[in-house]
Amino acid sequence: MMSTASTSLSVPTGSVLVVDDEPHMGTICAQTLRLDAHSVQTTTDPLAALELLQRSHFDVLLTDISMPEMSGLELAHRAHLHQPAIGVVMMTGYASYENMAAALRQGVADFLPKPFEMAQLRLTITRALQRQRLIHENVRLQSLVDLLEASQQFSASLDPTRISSAILRAIQRVSGMNCVHVNLVEADTLVDSGVAHDGVCMLADARSGLARANVADGERRAPNVVRFPLNAADEHVGEVVLATEHAAAQTRVLTAVVQMLANHGAVALHNARLYAARAELDHQKSEFITIASHELRTPLSIILGYSSMLRDKLVGQQSVYSDYLDQVVRAGLRINDIVDDLINLRHLDVGEAVTKFTEVSLQEVIDAAVEELRPLAAALGVRLDVRHQRRPLILRADREKLMMVIANIAANGIRFTPRGGSVTIVSGLQKPSHGGNLVVAVRDTGIGIPTHELRRIFDRFYQVAEARTREHGGMGLGLAIARGFVELHQGSIDVESEPGRGSMFVVTLPSCLLLPGSTHEGAASAAPGNGGTPRGSGDGR
Structure with a gap:
């Protein structure tokens, strides 16, 4: 890639290949261009020039139009097959209309009619480099635009096949190649993904060797076949294979673009695999909970039944x-609660939680919950x-779940x-200016929760650090x-x-659940969120 001596657009430097069958002409051009800090190579042989184009990158080809071994027009044509982005400047002593038209068809950027001044040569090469830049x-x-659009398409799916198709479409669009194919790694082996864009063309003979891949970025394995690795998070997830009749895939710009697309596609494929693995684990967990809860309920019912029967016979003795x-019954009921928690969690996970909305009193629901908790307190x-x-606050809700x-x-x-x-x-209504929602606040004077733990307390099976000694009991499912x-x-x-000053949990239910007849009377003094803190005995703030 060309460089610039400063930030100005007018002084680019680059690599130039000079081809002229007159040795002295090539020498003079090279010495003149080196005055502008260009990297210059010269040759009198067009065939040697083609070998140089295969081995090295050049920004500009400066060639005579008339040479014994090969015309400059033919050389320009072949040069573009090896390096499509190269700029071509043609030197000619025969600046006819026919020559100019033929040169333009071969992608020639400029002409230098012989004889020319060296200052004219320097200016022409500078213009060619500016154009290339x-x-x-x-x-x-x-x-960058293509990359942004492609990234959005990659992230729109978690299906590896669809992501592979999106990768192929994006690469085909930016590269102009019709023969593009993706191989994915499965069990540490590259396998044919079955996803290809017009892949029956030149890839038909190349696919037999696709499984033998562990290649560097853009390395050519076979004529006109180029591979790009799909790597993400230190994982090799596959490769993209390009096949073309030309060597366009080897240009620096195109190689970088394709590799960027491949990198983004690899991240999407990696995330899709992680999601699939997580989904499989969740499925296995749900199945385990279903089986375990079913197998626990029957023996637990027998234990509780016989224990309760024996305890009743000993009443008064x-x-x-x-x-x-009594201890056996309490322990059995505790196990039953754990099983209920696991089943409730499983129903929430798979979307099978059934709600029975009826007309309920919020105060009555709270009082019933409190009565159950008084022995524990x-x-x-x-x-x-x-x-x-x-x-009274009357609403439509699932009484048991609330x-x-x-x-x-x-x-x-x-x-x-x-x-x-x-x-x-504390229960009540917010003022209409605060949304008019139903609010239940539960405030304690307990150990409190560190700030960095707050975002995780609703995660299942999670307890704050101070609680992990099992001193407080529970499985960490209640809040989830x-x-x-x-x-x-x-x-x-x-x-x-x-920490050290307690916690306040605020449950907010939408006002649309409230039935006609409930008013905002007393809401300002009862419900949090109205500009004040709930007041009452036991307030430890």
């Missing part, structure tokens, strides 16, 4: 066995407070609040299920927390 810049800019049976020495808006949302969030707060602390549940059930109501959960 503009062409390269236009190609580069167009390549002073027996240590009665306490043992009492056992852990945590005060559980509730404060409602004065008027109750589980409140119970999971509040139980999480109880478990992570030290003895003597409190958990406060709560968020899933809230989203089934088109709502959201937000959290604010500070």
Whole structure:
């Protein structure tokens, strides 16, 4: 690629090949051009010039039009087969209209009628290099546009076959080649992807050797066949194979463009494979949960049934066995809760969660959840407070799922609040100016959550660092299920927390769930989000 001596467009330097059957003419031209810091090679033999064009890159070919072995026009034609982007300047003592027309058809950029001044030679080569630089810049800019469009197409699918097709279409568009093929790595072996663009042409004979690939960027394995690796994240995902009647694939600009497209396509293919592997793991996990929960429920039902029956027979008797049976029943119920959590999670994952929307009172749902949690709060020495808006809030919701949302969030707060602390549940409506949504805030005076952990607390099986000793119990599923059930109501959960000062979880349900008859009376004092913090016993902020 040519370089420039400064940022000015007027002083480019580059590599020039001078071909003239008169040795002295070639020498004079070379010495003159070297004054402008050009890299110059000379030859009197057009065939030798073709060998140089095969081995080395040149920006400009300066050639005489009339030579014994081969005409300058024929040399220009062959030069473009090896290096399509090369600029050609023709020296001629016969500047006829026919010669000029023939030269233009061969892509000749300029003429130098003999005899010419050396200053004229320098100016003509400078113009040719400027033209080449503009062409390269236009190609580069167009390549960026093509790359952006191709990247959007690559990222629009997670299907390897569709991504491969998009890679081929993009490369065929920028390269102008019809014979393009993709091979993908499967089990550490390159295999035919079955995706090709007009691939029956010259690739028919080349495909038999495609599996033997471990090639460098753009290395030619066979005449007119060029391969580009598809590499992403240190993984070799495949290769792109180009076949053409010309050597266009070897130009520096085209090679760079094709490799950029191949790199972006490789990333898309790599991501598609990661997604497919993740999807397979999720499927296996769902299947495991389904089988495990089914296999656990039957023996668990037998354990709970016989334990409850024996405990009932010992009612009123002073027996240590009665306490043992109570512990068995509580442990069995805890296992049943875990199984329920796994099943709920699986239903959310596969989109099989069934909602039964009925007319419910938000206050009644909260009170029912609180009553279930009072034994846990009492056992852990945590005060559980509730404060409602004065008027009932009636909405259409799935009662059981909404109750589980409140119970999971509040139980999480109880478990992570030290003895003597409190958990406060506040419900109400936002003011219309704040959206008029239904809001339930659960605030605790517990250990709090570090800022860097907040984004992960709704991930399944995740617990904050201080909780991983299993001191607080639980599987880390409660908040994940709560968020899933809230989203089934088109709502959201937000959290604010500070280590050592507790946390506040805010469940927001859309106002469209609210039924006529519920008003905003008392909302300003009850619901968070109205410019104030919920007030009530146990507020540890």
